[in-house]
Amino acid sequence: MVRIKCGLAGLFAAIFLAATLGAAAGAGGFYLAGSRAFTGVSLDGLDVGGCDPATLTDIVRELGEHVERQPVVLIYDGHRYTIMPAEIGARIDVPGTVRAVLRAGRHGSLAERARAIVLARRQGLLVSLSVSVDRKRLRDVLLKLASEINIEPRSATLDIETGTIVPERPGRRLVLHRLEAGVMEAAGRVREREVVVPVEIIPPKVGIADIKRLGIAHLVSSYRTLFDPSNSNRVHNIRLTALKLNGTLVRPGGIFSFNETVGPREREYGFLEAREIVSNEFVPGIGGGVCQVASTLYNAVLLANQEIIERHPHSLPVTYVPLGRDATVYYGTLDLRFQNVLPYPILVQAEVTGSEITTSIIGSKPPSVEVRVITERMEREDPPVIERVSRDIPQGERVVEQEGSCGYLVTTVRLVVKNGKEVRRETVSVDRYPPVPAIVRVGGWSPSLLDLSFLSHI
Template identity: 40%
Template sequence: MLVFLAALLVLTVGSLGGFYTYDFLRTDVIEGVYLENLSLGKLKRDAVIQRLQEYLEPRLQEPINFEADGVVGTLTAAELGYGFDYAKMADQALRAGRTGNWFLQRAARRRILKEGLFIRPQVTVDREKFQRALEPLREKTQVEPVSAQWEVLPDRRQVKLIPAQPGQTIDYDRLALLVTELLKQAPPYSVSLPFREIKPRLDTEEAVNLGITEVVASYRTYFSPSNTSRVKNIRLAAESIDNKILLPGEVLSFNRLTGPRLPESGYEEAPVIINGELVPGVGGGVCQVSTTLYNAAVLANLTILERNKHSLPSAYVGLGRDATVYYDYLDLKIHNETVRPVLIKAIVGRDYIEVLILGKWVYDWRVQIEVEDLETIPPVWTERYDPSLEPGQRVIEKEAMPGRKVRVWKKYVGPGGVVSREILSVDTYQPINGVVRVGSMPKN
């Protein structure tokens, strides 16, 4: 009896061992493994990959309709940078029923054979190509945010807060997941574009908390609208400082806000003052913006850290009230040493630029600017002999202009008169010497 049982055990183990060895030496997919309704059973790895490619590759060429209040664009998955990881799917199919010990594998294979094992498409995407392909749709559907703004009312004293409006743009992360899930099923394909909110630079709550309720100071200068290049330069520079918020303790640099005044930034050639001469230069007119800002800032009781005068008087502002700038060399710097935030608004009209400082005036006095004339500096005339002229004839070749020296005062004026005053600057404008051609030799 014992001999019989021993023999039976040997036969059983031998047969099981043979089956075990055979199963583990197999290199094809076991029966019952599918991708969707596509059978992968009894296929070796290369054959699995080929069958998957034949089945899934057409999906990459199917049009995908992108919708946002109607169809806004159509692209294929291939154009979007999508593909399938065929090797990963083949390996997944080959591993089916081949993990764990022998008994677990046998149980898994019986279950797979009876119920089936369905693997899912493994989708890949090139994110850079994905976003590049969607750029036209982004441009078509994106809504830019609008920050909270203050509108200056016609009385030029009161302001009205206009609430902010959030923007929207395509949510690439969510959209990539949606398209990935689409490709795991059969066409046709359509997807609603998901959007994410773009927050404005200044939202309504932040604007309210700034406490800006009125125009605390303003200054206006005028220009000729006929010089279109100069007007364009003024507009560009004004846009750079418009809606700039200056918090308590912050310093404004005009050069930092406007950047280099270069043709590639849109600036054009217009007259500028260089070394006492009015000559053509790129960015001519920008100094009128800095000058207007300077005067408004002084009237708003902001502190001037840096200001430079022109070498010649300016036609658009009085002596001592100009502020020239030259990128990376001469700057206008304004420090908000008050206890409240201020906002700068720059408005360019047909023939004027106006800078308004918005905030909340908390003093019982106002600022005034007074210019004291200290000295007139006579010019020097140079005579040049011109044989083409008649004796005694004189022709002015270059007009002369006297120089001036002025002292500029900042006065604090209350209901009862001047409370105090301080010197803003003492400025000297050198004379422009003249040249006259004469019809006889000049006397020694």
């Protein structure tokens, strides 16, 4: 331990000081002019016992300038990732650290403080540098690292074409809250500024043994939709959602919940920002693209003749499924849920290849009926036109500010056919997609409206 001569106080003098300041200091403790750190108190290995506030301030400031130039090193699987304090807004709190040093041994009752002083002399009392960190910047840095480390678990699945079982694979996830705490602690240390990245292993939901035991070997239904492969963030969200969805087992009578299966759509869980529909508008949002996976699954579930418990249409038409066959989801509010009405378990599979996503329902028996989903009725509603007078453009001119789009009223029906005969017809949904109004700016300015009377005064 490095020692600094600061005029160390004797043990009995320290105990007397604790007693005389007891009433004033209170349980929280504070320092008065002329007070000193107790003997045995060290600041991150530096002996500062007996130092007064001014000396401590100089020491802490010098230590702070040093540590604020030193990186925090994260270690995972043989790799080293460095974080400079400036990246996360890490600063040493000089007054806060000085207060912590001077309060050491001054907590609690008189007896507790006396014990702390004795222990400080015999064993030492360690105080750490107080550090402040920009939590948002720290989280952004760690989320970027998490995107490199995290791997979603992959359940065992059935290859429909070959009939073979694709084995499962465990996943891994960076434990964000533990790493945040570790980095904040290391950012205030003079030495030992390395942090081992905490990672948890995530087991897959379904293994090869489960598929074999349940006899899951037959395709019940499947549905495919296309997406734009150039929209990288949206593609990422679609792939991530498919991985979370893939390999979900639903028992007979069991209820599937999309939100419970996929989980929150947040950056912490790997989702990125992409366009999504909110309140009749396309806006950027974390998890854009998830609804396409939900809509694709919804159609596979309809074709598997499952009972739909909850489903919500978008407020605007989407391009990847026919009108009336979309499903919007929002964690905590809007869900897609269905009940497995078959007498055997089913496996939900989702696979992304190229520019398409396919969802499939796999069971232990081939389907005994044919299911068709049709649009029975569609009514079109022309968009209203909203005119707004504007003095910014000449009178008589019209400028389209927003293109309108038609609205629709759609009735979707499911037909169940057995041996070529229709045995059941049911209305799945009646959905209204309201029209989006066209907004037109109409010129309201003309030279005749210009007041030139001021010219007579020139």
